[in-house]
Amino acid sequence: MGDLESCRLCEWKCGVNRLRGERGVCRVGRAEVAATMCSGSLASYIVTLLGCCYRCLHCNAYRISQYPDPGWHYAGHVPAAVLVAEARERIAAYRGRRIRTIGFTGGDPIIHLPYIEEVAAEVKRQGLDLGIGISTGGFATEATMERIVDLCRVITLEIKAWSDPVHRALTGSPVGPVLRNAEYLVHEGRDRIRVFRTVVIPGMTDREAGKIAAFIASLDPGVPYRLIGFRPNNVLYYHPGPSRGEMEHLCTVCRKAGLEDVAWSGYYPEAVPDEVAVEAARLAPAYGGEPGAALTAAYAAACGCPTHPRNCGACPLRDRCPATLREPWRGR
Incomplete structure (x- = not known):
């Protein structure tokens, strides 16, 4: 030293x-x-x-x-x-x-x-x-x-x-x-x-x-x-x-x-990403048709969250939650 x-x-x-x-x-x-x-x-x-x-x-x-x-x-x-x-x-x-x-x-x-x-x-x-x-x-x-x-x-x-x-x-x-x-x-x-x-x-x-x-x-x-x-x-x-x-x-x-x-x-988003919008439409029935809930959950689903409506207590991935950390540099 x-x-x-x-x-x-x-x-x-x-x-x-x-x-x-x-x-x-x-x-x-x-x-x-x-x-x-x-x-x-x-x-x-x-x-x-x-x-x-x-x-x-x-x-x-x-x-x-x-x-x-x-x-x-x-x-x-x-x-x-x-x-x-x-x-x-x-x-x-x-x-x-x-x-x-x-x-x-x-x-x-x-x-x-x-x-x-x-x-x-x-x-x-x-x-x-x-x-x-x-x-x-x-x-x-x-x-x-x-x-x-x-x-x-x-x-x-x-x-x-x-x-x-x-x-x-x-x-x-x-x-x-x-x-x-x-x-x-x-x-x-x-x-x-x-x-x-x-x-x-x-x-x-x-x-x-x-x-x-x-x-x-x-x-x-x-x-x-x-x-x-x-x-x-x-x-x-x-x-x-x-x-x-x-x-x-x-x-x-x-x-x-x-x-x-x-x-x-990496870029500063100007709109909801297409893949998230698609997930939101798919998940809407699971959240009673509430668009705010479906859009919110879609971000978790895009990371790999498998349980919808979200239920962390029953999730098989709770010991390795894919929605815990998103590394934005790994994709666009």
Whole structure:
């Protein structure tokens, strides 16, 4: 943990002693875990770490990234050996898609790179066949980025904006280091790239996507690029999200910029989805013809809820309720 005694892991290079309670831009000391989960869609055991080197206005995990400011409290530091042992146990019990990595997210996990390196060493010590993954906004120093590429099997890099004014207004940080690191990743770690991505915020980053796509295409037109529809959150809670049409249009723009693999997920709905409307019509008799009840229940049915009228006490799936959590990024 010597890096934390004079921290220069991200481009702020604060130089503070995080082990003695000094706080840099990220405001955190040792790595603290907010949550863990097995993700079948990512084939990964996800570890969410507290803290971030950004102050993004649109962050959908601001209680985690802006910790400790929001006032939420979490479990705290988990030793690497304990984290890996827990991961081993939970992965063994998981009945979904095979887990191939321990993936770190946040916040931004680059500020906890020494801890992640400890976890990687512990994975080897415990004999697990798991790689390391990182999802980052790319605001690392050159030295940190080199370590990330050497360490990871899978890397997701988010380029939040192309122009420096937009990037600074949105994140509080300059964009130069991010573009530099994106170029380094393509040249030195191309096989590790899962995706590059950008959150599309109407009137803010929507005009940036084509420029980002052209930049990526100039490096390697085959790099996967994903556009993520903004959902109102945090400081931008009352700002509108993009429509389906806007997302499709931006994908076309990015392809015309030279990228071969472009897709999108998430948008701010303007109407009830067709599949939900069909479910509502089907379920109407079960709810006495009450349209409000049928529409409400249709969202549960679309997730896989089998009992209608809903009756959780008699449901055969109550120990694995499919309506407990909807992961919108898994579909459009």
